[in-house]
Amino acid sequence: MALSTQKGKDRVYLSLKRKYEVVKAAGCGAVLIRKLAEVFGCSKSQIGVILKKRNEIVSQYKANMANSSVQLKKIVDDPSQHDFRGSSGWLTKWKQRFNVKRITICGEYGDARGETVESWKERLPQILDGYDRRDIWNMDETGCFWKTLPDKGFARKGVKCKGGKKSKQRMTLAFFVNAEGEKAMPAVIWKSEIPRCFKRNVKKNLPVCYYSQSKSWTTGSILDSVLSSLNRKLSSQRRSILLLLDNAGCHPHDLQGKYSNIKLLFLPPNTTSELQPLDLGIIQNFKVFYKSRFLRYVLARIEDCETVTDVVKSVNILMAIRWVSEAWKQVKPDTIKKCFRRAGILADDMAVAHIPDADPFEDVDENAAALQELIDAHSGGAENSCHAEEYVEGENYLPVCFIGSDDDWEEEFMETLAAKSDPSSTEQESDDDDEIVCIAEVDPPLKISTFSEALTQLEDVKLFLESKNCAKAKRLGKILTVLLPAAGVVQTKSSFELT
Structure with a gap:
């Protein structure tokens, strides 16, 4: 104690x-x-x-x-006769002692109907007939607060706690997996088309497929772009796949039949929590890995900053994208296979769909233990920290696409029009968002500050080329011979200006 x-x-x-x-x-x-x-x-x-x-x-x-023993016995014998109130510390220790945890109902679990699920599984063998395991894919999106700390935090000893605003930076991630345990490159959707931290053609070399949308949502056009790119790749490989999708609003049914090498199969409504492999532990596993990487970064740099909020401000979207890629690589093929078995996707796996050894959430629990240690370290002790499950599952209900009614479509349309007609507003919004997180990514100062210095350097380069007896040096020397006389310089009192 x-x-x-x-x-x-x-x-x-x-x-x-x-x-x-x-x-x-x-x-x-x-x-x-x-x-x-x-x-x-x-x-x-x-x-x-x-x-x-x-x-x-x-x-x-x-x-x-x-x-205490007598009171506890009375409470156990007849709980209705006693107004017992345990402290938060008592409850935390009790849950740890008896391995009790709070579970958030994911997705549409509460609305899933058993008869619909069983009927679908009975028809699956016929639907999937003719497809190899490696050609049966599942795609799903999830929202992610990419730099949000656990609810309870800490301050360094001797430093007054100044609070801190909980980050609401959110991105949408799209994942592709198949029944053989293979993974495709994830897609990341964020609000800025070219964030400040994307410099020197970084966007072309990202470890993810990057898309932008003003609210970081998936749209039908983004899905079409993703699937069109995937279809071209499959066509070059002369390979056709079956892609399982849920009935989200950003998955328009009119995309069926559009792609030559992708057949879209939509799951029954309100059944994805039991039939979609990505919802059965794969996405949770990924988020445990991502949150662990984020917290390791925060803990490693807390000593160099006044508050933990200052550390979070140093995180930019490029860092988050790289963590997404690394965390996605950590998801094991066995975990993906377990989720396909649990969903009863494959006919020969139906018999083992409910065996405890095939439970993918066991992998989540194992990895969550390491995340819990990081959360405890961040919060200053187990008694002050939230649970890893709460930290990860708190994002389960983040919207990944626009969910609205027919009454507000006009307002949404007008907002989109206003944003397109005023490009400076979008640019300003992106700049404001990245002003703090990308503050370290500025252009290095120029070593040459005047035209006189530049011309002196060019003269030195010309002399160097003339000293080299090779064809390439001679060609470059001739170019400089033409350029230098053309760059006439008029010196003024304060600076040099080109004539």
Whole structure:
């Protein structure tokens, strides 16, 4: 048990239980008061007072223990007759002792109908007939707060806590997996077309497929672009696949039959929580890995910043994209296969769909243990931290596409028109969003500040080329011979200007 000290005093507060432990330790033999003071971290005079009142402390401790046992037995026998209220610390320790955790109902689980699910699984063998495992794919999106901390945080010792605004930066991720355990490159959708941190053709070399949308949502046009790119790749490989999709609004049914090498198969409404492999543990597994990478970055740099919020501000979308790629690579093929088995996708896997050993959430629990350690370290102890499941599953209901009614379509349309007619507003919004997170990514200062210096450098280059007896140097030398006379320079009092 941690010892709490009062600021400005040497005296250490000892609970009744600790005082009882002091009495027991002193009764075990001839133990010096000095030794007891060292063991229990208090002064010798405090130990002396406790030993003088040993009889009173022992009787009071035993009475409390007996009373607690009786009260607990009464509560267990008849809970309705007692208004028991446990503290948050008591509840945390109780959940840890009995391995109890809160589970958030994912997606459409509460609306899934058993008869619809079973009927679908019975028809699956006929639907999937003729497709190899490697050609049966599933695609799904999920929302992700890419730089959000757990709900409960900490401040460094000696530094006054200034609070902090919870980051609401959100992106949408799209994943593709097949029944053989293979993964395709994930797609990332964020609001800025070219963020400030995308420099020097970074966008072409990203480890993900990057798309932009003003609200970071998936749209029918983005899905069409993703599938068209995938279809071209499959066509070059002379390969055809079956792609399972849910009935989200961003998955228009009129895309069926548009692609030569992709057959779209939409799952029944309100059944994705039981029939879609990505919803059965793959996405949760990915998010555990991503959150772990993000928290490791925060913890590694907290000592260099005044608050943890300052560390979060240093995270930009490019860093998040790279963490997405690395976390996605960590998802094991066996986890993906378990999810396909649990969904009953394949006929020969129907018999093992409900075997506990094939439960993909076991992989999530194993990886969540490491995430929990990082959350505890971030929060300053297990008693002050939230659970890993709550940290990850809190994003399950993030919208990935526009969900509206016919009444507000006009307002949405006018907002889109206004944004397109005023490009400066979109540019300004992106600049504001990245002003903090990308502040370190600025162009290096130029080593040449005047035209005179530039021309001097060009003259040196010309002399260097003339000293090299090769065809390439001669060609470049001729170019400079033409350029230098053309770049006439007029020197003014303050600067040099081209004529």
